[in-house]
Amino acid sequence: MKKQLEEISASAKAEISAVTDEASLRNVQVSYLGKKGKLTAILRGMGALSAEERPLIGALANEIRVDLEETIKLKLDSLKAAELENRLKNEKIDVTLPARSKSTGRFHPLSQVENELTEIFVGMGFEIAEGPEVELSYNNFDALNAPADHPSRDFQDTFYISPEVLLRTQTSPVQIRAMKGKTPPIRIISPGRVYRFDEVDATHSPMFHQLEGLVVGKGITMGDLKGTLAMFAKAYFGEETKTRFRPHNFPFTEPSAEVDVSCFVCGGKGCRLCKGEGWIEILGAGMVHPRVLENCGIDTDVYSGFAFGVGLERIVMIKYGIDDMRYLYENDLRFLSQF
Ligand code: DAH
16 A cells, blocks of 8 residues: 555656646646545545554655645646746837837928918018919909910910909919008018919929018118018028029019029039029019009009019929929828928
8 A cells, every 4th residue: 555655646746747737737636635536545445454554554645645735836836937937028018119109290391381481571570461262363464464465364374264263373463452452551471372274294283382472661662672582581591692683574563573592502603403503593573563553552652562472382392402393292291201
């Protein structure tokens, strides 16, 4: 019986050491120490032993039971430790992983430039005026002194809704709305969309943006126009920026000019951006034609004014060195997120 006990002990220990999970360990425990377990069966059968043998076998069986219980407890501890170790390893947080970034929205580059220009002019005392994109032909052309045979009135250049109504081809009609029925001084800027019957290419779009400026008051001269635009150019392109006026022709201004700024990349020496010129054309301007003032009921003996119009796409493209206008309308985040 002693030998039988020792065999039970040995096989129990072997099974305990072989198990790899808690459930199997519990099964081993039950199969040896449970009510119907192998060791329990031995203890039950002790009644058949002689009086000398019984205490010896009893003591040995008890010793083995205590030993197995202890072995099971140790095994259980080591299984639990291994499991914890495993979980820690699997659930580890890698603090070196880059955080998931929150992508915040931003203004479209055109809106950014519009806001920047607006801010500069508002800082000089201009107010923001608005006009409709669907405009009267009269405001877009006639009142602005564009004669009936002016090429810009052609079907090929203008989206007409009816002979009297069109999609404005410029922000200049806001000048008319700002002057009619108002008494100077008037100092407005007006950014907005304009439309022309153009094929889409790298430098044309049937819809684009302008920012119009208008000042009317007593004793306003070309000097005021030059000073205002020179100040704007310095504020926007940098303190060293020079301004150049080249004679031009617009129906609604006399005299008229195209305005260039010294290249902000090369400072005027000539580079890729200014195409070796040293100068970059940025806008059209001039003294408001007396006929335009009269069309709005403004007394030309008392008042004079200047106006200017900036193409916003052009400014964005110059500023960021963008060589194709279509990028501005494609809503491709790979492009837009760069600004
Ligand atoms: N409206 C002109 C255009 O679309 C731009 C312009 C030129 C506006 C001279 C003006 C100006 O107010 O004085 O080409």
